[in-house]
Amino acid sequence: MAIRSNTASSTPARKSLARKIWQTAAAVKTGVVLLILVVIFAAAGTIILQRPMTEPDDMQRAYSPQALHFLDATGLTDVFHAWWFLGLMVLVSLCIIAASIERFPNAWRFYSRPYKYPDANFRRALHPQKSLAIADEESGLVAAERAFHAMGLKPERVVREDHFSIFTERHRVSEMAVYIVHASLLLIFFGWIVDGVFGWRGTLNLNEGQTSNLVELRDGGTRAMPFSLRCDAAGQENYKDGTPKKWWSKLVVVEGGQDVVKKEIVVNDPLIHNGVRFYQSSYGPNGKVDKLVIAATPNPAVKTANAPAAIPGSAAIKDIAFTVGDTVDLDADTTLQFAEFIPDYAVRDGQVYKKSNELSSPAAHLIETSKASGKSFDVWFPPLEEVADNSKAPWLLDPKDLKMGHFTGLQVSHEPGQWCVWSGVVLLGVGLAFVFYVVHMRFWAVPVRDERTGLYSLWIGGTANRNRDAFEQKFDRLIETIEKELKPISPITESERIATVGTR
């Protein structure tokens, strides 16, 4: 460190600062601290109630105003979309990049320039290793080569000054696996950040027959899509016990007044158009009347008193189907208007109120109006004695059927970065498979001549970067094979062999 700053020509202090920052960023400790921070804040995000999933009322009930103010100000009520959480993830990415760059050159050297000839020091320290007595260099090398071939390895003769040795290896790529894993994590982060910046999510609720291009975004805004979506039909299928089994919607993409794409979507099978995906997420009554069917008959009590119903041909029973806001002619003089529909009504002081939007006790308000006199009569279903007397209207009405309208709830999302995420996931799987299950193993075989006795022995050593127990068994089998290969060539007695094996 000191030598380096002396040789550096310009501003050593600044350089060492930059170097310090770099080393801090690349340190495992920094990474661990950052990950602990991510864990703490992510955990906080699951324990503190989060907007906008929680209704504002519930938030106020759960926390005191001061606490809520503090949580809102720090972004703790929406941790996963807070700028500092994103910042933390960026820091983690930078840390991974720095750590990889810092360690990569060494690993690359190891990968690109394999260590083929083990020197004496390496040979002394390596475990496992074994020395076998051989007659001469060539016979030992050939036996080792045969044994390696039998293991499915490709031995390579390494020339060193005046003699040969053998090197062989398998799955060198395993040394690079950890970089594949880190690169894949970066890809996932990158895709996720792209989605956070350029992507959007929202909901689109369409009534049957409705067309719209406005998506309600999760932050409360709306977004106009360059094309519209029409729902032709939607429905639900149930299991026998009444729980929903399937929701479906027939969707049509309308672009420039033309039907471009048609698809029936169900849950787990979205419609994708121009990178925007539409998911079936819910289905239900929209609280609106699709069709009210009523039978109308002239009121005999009113007919005697008033002229209109006496018009010929009008005395027949009429079946009328209409919806809220529609007006139909009952006869030449009388019109019938479907004025109002209340999903959950209550009557107080002769007035009808809406209690809630739930379809629990519906009421329909119809108005019969005479064109000539301008006189109108209110008709209510169910009959509400306090509010109006249905029997005084010129036509008696009898409700036959009420069909409620339904909406289909669609999740809409645009995630331009998701392909990055998925390729990252695939790469991550591959990388982890290499990290954990692909072992880089290396073997060396070196004929050694003992200076003292002049006898030759074959030094065999091996190493693996993981799963050493299994490797040692493999090594023992290799030695057995080599011994077998040596036997016909070297007629050495058992006692001599033991003597030479002992020497290194």
Added chain:
Amino acid sequence: MSQVNMSQVKEIPVTQVKTEQEKPAASGATLIVGVGLAIAFLLFMAFLNVVKSGNVLNEANLLFAALIFYAGAGALYLGFGVTGTESYVKFASLATWGGLLANTGAVAHRWYEAGHPPFASVYEMLLSFVWTLAVLTLIAEKKYGVKVIGTVTMPVAIVGVVLMQLLRTEVHPLVPALQSTWLHVHVTLAMLAYAACALSFALAMMFLIQDQMETSTFLAVTSASTVAIYASIVLTRFERWGGLSLIAWDPERKAEIFISKGVRLFVTVPDLGWLMLLTLLVVAAPLVLYGMSFWKKDGSFLGIANRAVFISILLQTITLLAFLARAREGSYPSLDVDGLYATSLTASPFILSALVGGIFISLLYLLLLWRRLDLERLMPNADALDRITYKTICIAFPLLTLMIAAGAYWANQTWGSYWNWDPKETWAAITWLVYAGYLHMRITRGWRGRRAAYFAILGFGVVMFTFFGVTYLLPGLHAYA
């Protein structure tokens, strides 16, 4: 049927405690005969019940049989602890096989009846989890020679089966969001990963034993766990005048009773609160004594602490029995609403499993205290355990990764986003990060031994929270399980 459920719930702790209270000098044959007879008797009783109902091979019966076998295995493992007779371990292993067989039958039956693999609810996932755990236990035993691993995993399996008896068992048709192949992929991976994590936890505990960790440290840890259990019960459920508040249960609808949206009705069971408080004080005694021996450097406190553990087990058993007797059925007043309301064990599965778990934790300590040398003899050495723990995590981690990826892919198809920061997702990511931390520390920093073992234990704690804690404590999209 509920009669059967209740009797078996009571049975496990009773048999366990009985074996524990037998004098260490008891001859080996007595226990084997005893446990064998108990298993035979329970199976016979169950059979009588079954014959009455006319359906022999249904899921509840198979599960009951599995419970009996697992409990027998657990009793034998603990019996081995008390007497040191090695043949018990062999029989315990046999009982585990029997339990696995019945468990497999239950899984198959469920699968057949529901028409989908049993992964759609907490109950079904527990079923698969216990099955995987039993398989892995046998693998660890046969392949790696960790013969006594069942001492740790069998209690977990028993608590799992007890929980299953309490959770709803009706086959529910899949709601639309769950109808996807990815669901099966996701959950299979989750179960495999979690079972591997459970195994790594058991191995890490064994490593700590082999690594000559002081028996008194285990005393501190086990009593701290039981104190935590009773403290959390007392703090959250203790009511005025010594009552214990429990969630009210509507036996006809088989559901919890709600006062308004999201607000459950609680009933107060009189006197149970005092009992819980008393038990809390008694289980705290060993911890306090440990503290005193630690500060005053006086070993004589530990001897008293060990006796206090023994007494605390007796009191814990009494508390459990009282809880079973009173919370099983009966109507109690509520503080919020007038009138009497029923409650049921089904409404309080976590209190029950916490009570059973507390007894197991204390029993495991006694096992260690009395039979440490025998345990050590039957386990591989510390180095080997350390390596097997690491290998197990090397299996668990890729499985966790794939599980999260499959879940994300499924979420992308269903909710239109691969990552929603839903609590379950977030905690799965946290689990992943913890194990990633373990691997980094081990590979780049060379963490071995104790520190690595603590990390593995922490990891399993996070897994348990993700599995149970998130489902029951934190609300979210992941409501099915």
